[in-house]
Amino acid sequence: xxxxxxxxxxxxxxxxxxxxxxxxxxxxxxxxxxLVGPSGCGKTTALRMVAGLEEISDGxxxxxxxxxxxxxxxxxxxxxxxxxxxxxxxLSVGDNIAFGLxxxxxPKKTVExxxxxxxxxxxxTQYLDRRPKELSGGQxxxxxxxxxxxxxxxxxxxxxPLSNLDAKLRVQMRAEIGRIQxxxxxxxxxxxxxxxxxxxxxxxxxxMRKGELQQMxxxxxxxxxxxxxxxxxxxxxxxxxxxxxxxxxQNGGLVARIxxxxxxxxxxxxxxxxxxxxxxxxxxxxxxxPEQLEDASLVRDGANGNRLRxxxxxxxxxxxxxxxxxELSGKPVVTDDxxxxxxxxxxxxxxxxxxxxxxxxxxFIGRFVAxxxxxxxxxxxxxxxxxxxxxxxxxxxxxxxxxx
Amino acid sequence: MTAIDQTAAAxxxxxxxxxxxxxxxxxxxxxxxxxxxxxAIVVALFPVAYIASAAFTGNPSLAGSxxxxxxxxxxxxxxxxxxxxxxxxxxSNASNYPHWILNTLIVATSTAFFTVMLGALAAYAFSRxxxxxxxxxxLGLLLVQMFPQMLAVVAIYLIVVHTGTxxxxxALNTLTGLIIVYLGGVMSVNVWFMKGFFDTIPAELDxxxxxxxxxxxxxxxxxxxxxxxxxLAVIGxxxxxxxxxxxxxxxxxxxxxxxxxxxxxMRGFIDQQFSQHWGPFAxxxxxxxxxxxxxxxxxxxxxxxxxxxxxxxx
Numbered sequence: 241x242x243x244x245x246x247x248x249x250x251x252x253x254x255x256x257x258x259x260x261x262x263x264x265x266x267x268x269x270x271x272x273x274x275l276v277g278p279s280g281c282g283k284t285t286a287l288r289m290v291a292g293l294e295e296i297s298d299g300x301x302x303x304x305x306x307x308x309x310x311x312x313x314x315x316x317x318x319x320x321x322x323x324x325x326x327x328x329x330x331l332s333v334g335d336n337i338a339f340g341l342x343x344x345x346x347p348k349k350t351v352e353x354x355x356x357x358x359x360x361x362x363x364x365t366q367y368l369d370r371r372p373k374e375l376s377g378g379q380x381x382x383x384x385x386x387x388x389x390x391x392x393x394x395x396x397x398x399x400x401p402l403s404n405l406d407a408k409l410r411v412q413m414r415a416e417i418g419r420i421q422x423x424x425x426x427x428x429x430x431x432x433x434x435x436x437x438x439x440x441x442x443x444x445x446x447x448m449r450k451g452e453l454q455q456m457x458x459x460x461x462x463x464x465x466x467x468x469x470x471x472x473x474x475x476x477x478x479x480x481x482x483x484x485x486x487x488x489x490q491n492g493g494l495v496a497r498i499x500x501x502x503x504x505x506x507x508x509x510x511x512x513x514x515x516x517x518x519x520x521x522x523x524x525x526x527x528x529x530p531e532q533l534e535d536a537s538l539v540r541d542g543a544n545g546n547r548l549r550x551x552x553x554x555x556x557x558x559x560x561x562x563x564x565x566x567e568l569s570g571k572p573v574v575t576d577d578x579x580x581x582x583x584x585x586x587x588x589x590x591x592x593x594x595x596x597x598x599x600x601x602x603x604f605i606g607r608f609v610a611x612x613x614x615x616x617x618x619x620x621x622x623x624x625x626x627x628x629x630x631x632x633x634x635x636x637x638x639x640x641x642x643x644x
Numbered sequence: 645m646t647a648i649d650q651t652a653a654a655x656x657x658x659x660x661x662x663x664x665x666x667x668x669x670x671x672x673x674x675x676x677x678x679x680x681x682x683x684a685i686v687v688a689l690f691p692v693a694y695i696a697s698a699a700f701t702g703n704p705s706l707a708g709s710x711x712x713x714x715x716x717x718x719x720x721x722x723x724x725x726x727x728x729x730x731x732x733x734x735x736s737n738a739s740n741y742p743h744w745i746l747n748t749l750i751v752a753t754s755t756a757f758f759t760v761m762l763g764a765l766a767a768y769a770f771s772r773x774x775x776x777x778x779x780x781x782x783l784g785l786l787l788v789q790m791f792p793q794m795l796a797v798v799a800i801y802l803i804v805v806h807t808g809t810x811x812x813x814x815a816l817n818t819l820t821g822l823i824i825v826y827l828g829g830v831m832s833v834n835v836w837f838m839k840g841f842f843d844t845i846p847a848e849l850d851x852x853x854x855x856x857x858x859x860x861x862x863x864x865x866x867x868x869x870x871x872x873x874x875x876l877a878v879i880g881x882x883x884x885x886x887x888x889x890x891x892x893x894x895x896x897x898x899x900x901x902x903x904x905x906x907x908x909x910m911r912g913f914i915d916q917q918f919s920q921h922w923g924p925f926a927x928x929x930x931x932x933x934x935x936x937x938x939x940x941x942x943x944x945x946x947x948x949x950x951x952x953x954x955x956x957x958x
Contacts, residue, residue, distance in 0.1 A: 254774070293851050314857040326852035330870045340856035387856070397855075 242304030242394040243269045244290060244427060249299035251285050259285040261451045263299070270425045272418070274442030276432055278474070278580055282451035283431045284399055290429060291320050291397050303394055319388035320397040324404060325380045327372040334368035337386040358390040361420065378409045385417065389424060396421070396428040402437065414441060435475050439463070447471050449580065464628070469525060469573065469637040472630060473581030478530050478563065481604040482573040484634065485526035487519045496526050496629070499569030499600065504545050506626050515640045516631055524640060525573040527630030530563070533606030535614055536621035546626050552618045553603065562608045566622060572602040577637040698926035720927035741928060743902045744909040748888060749935065751819055751905055755826045756884040759834055760876050762827065767838035768864055772850060785832035793829050794892060800825055801896050817899045825897065826887055834879050841875040842868065877946035885936055906932050
């Protein structure tokens with residue numbers, strides 16, 4: 241057991257490409273940290289630097305009290321689970337799990353006990369004699385886990401271990417990895433590009449982009465209080481609705497003007513974000529989470545002011561809720577931050593978004609209760625939970641918070 | 645070993661029993677395949693049958709021989725292994741046949757073994773490490789490969805003569821000298837071939853082993869080599885057979901009769917102007933074929949795997 245510290249870590253590859261910039265992270269003993277970001281953000285590089293598979297160009301990484309920069313992987317006392325599991329095809333499951341122990345010249349009896357222990361923990365006891373290729377994807381994943389836990393290392397490193405599994409199995413293994421990690425209490429660094437995985441598994445989540453740490457926080461804080469547009473659009477599915485809005489002062493309070501509609505900014509919100517007053521008369525990016533929108537026809541006591549009107553273009557009934565895509569006037573926020581954050585978007589959708597930006601039309605996704613009977617082409621009112629509105633500077637992409 | 649195979653193997657019971665296997669093809673549709681197969685077999689076996697016939701008849705020339713021998717005799721084999729030379733009507737070379745066999749086996753086995761080992765080491769480095777001169781090294785190997793070895797015969801001869809004066813083990817007319825020359829000769833193509841195979845072994849396996857605590861040597865011997873077994877078998881076999889057939893270099897470097905390898909020695913039977921000894925020659929060839937056939941039978945499984953696995957990533 242040990243904590244892991246990154247201090248101003250840089251990684252520059254031989255070809256001059258810098259993959260990680262000044263990364264500083266502090267991972268507590270026993271913590272489950274998820275590194276998340278779109279592909280190419282340097283998260284895997286960061287993990288491999290901890291493993292000792294990539295050299296550290298600058299800065300230091302320490303595990304426990306030791307600076308490990310110049311230690312071999314073997315000396316770092318870590319275990320890693322790879323995306324493709326990297327099981328040794330010529331060895332049986334049992335031998336795969338025992339591989340690391342045998343290399344360390346562990347007494348035979350201990351090896352046997354530990355392999356049995358790991359196999360029991362993972363439900364692999366009956367497969368110990370099989371070859372990896374005779375196993376299903378989920379079972380192979382377990383073997384990879386078994387190989388990691390059997391050595392009882394100080395730190396687990398996991399590089400997208402679930403991305404090769406189908407959706408259902410992924411959810412199941414997600415829970416299982418979480419369970420095992422809690423049971424063993426081993427410090428874990430987990431890399432994924434899947435923000436759902438990040439949110440559900442991590443004690444803390446570090447969002448990275450282009451080699452730079454954007455924000456490290458608890459999943460809830462990341463969701464409710466993103467530091468910038470990138471984090472805002474990356475975390476959450478469906479993504480946060482973002483639209484350009486003009487801040488104007490009206491009747492002593494602030495109002496966000498979206499296209500030809502207006503949303504009052506609650507007093508508490510503007511006093512919690514004093515910097516917002518500095519934006520009066522200017523345009524900002526306004527963020528609304530889908531669950532902050534509700535079909536107005538189903539809300540009895542909704543205040544009249546907090547409404548947005550738009551035309552429904554698409555509905556997705558999910559059984560428990562209904563996702564309504566509502567088009568309203570207003571310019572969507574299409575900065576690089578947003579496009580990169582919204583990893584689910586395809587090229588065609590990006591083009592579509594750019595066109596809409598020209599036409600000053602934007603599509604909000606609302607998470608309505610299932611009872612809602614909105615249909616495409618209906619013009620509807622949505623009640624907005626304005627207490628949780630988010631504001632971002634359009635230029636810098638940073639959240640507008642306290643005065644700075 | 646595609647992903648489909650693996651999943652299919654992993655969930656055998658998941659297949660519904662109602663699905664019937666592929667229909668057994670009717671002979672009416674596939675008779676032509678059998679014809680082709682039989683023709684192929686005849687073509688392949690014809691020379692073997694001929695040489696076998698020649699080996700088991702007493703007739704020393706090929707002119708009067710027929711495919712089916714009239715009277716079988718083991719005379720030719722006896723001649724090969726008879727120690728004396730006065731009572732036989734073939735050249736005195738015959739008495740050295742056992743030496744040639746032994747020499748050939750020594751040279752071929754050690755060449756095959758060291759080709760595989762050295763080649764694997766080089767190929768592993770080229771496949772896994774990024775170092776200055778890697779590209780040039782690979783290109784250099786390819787370039788060297790473009791010239792036929794025959795071009796180098798004179799140079800090789802001179803080099804061996806000169807090194808022989810310093811290192812006696814590598815002198816002319818030694819098997820070790822010949823082995824060293826052979827090792828250099830085919831190394832480049834083998835390194836390329838093996839590198840191609842190593843490239844298909846995921847680097848994560850190496851990394852995983854390193855994280856597990858393996859030293860570079862342990863990664864190589866414990867993880868990479870076992871997985872490369874098919875290609876190692878292929879390379880080993882090819883170089884074994886190659887050495888078995890090699891004539892020119894062996895004839896240049898080996899001089900005394902007892903040191904010859906089979907091809908050089910056997911040549912003595914048939915290159916004399918008036919006394920060609922096809923009978924013993926055929927018998928000798930037949931015996932020489934035995935180890936190759938045995939090797940092929942043992943390594944068959946690997947060969948098919950190795951020849952295809954290197955070319956297709958998967």
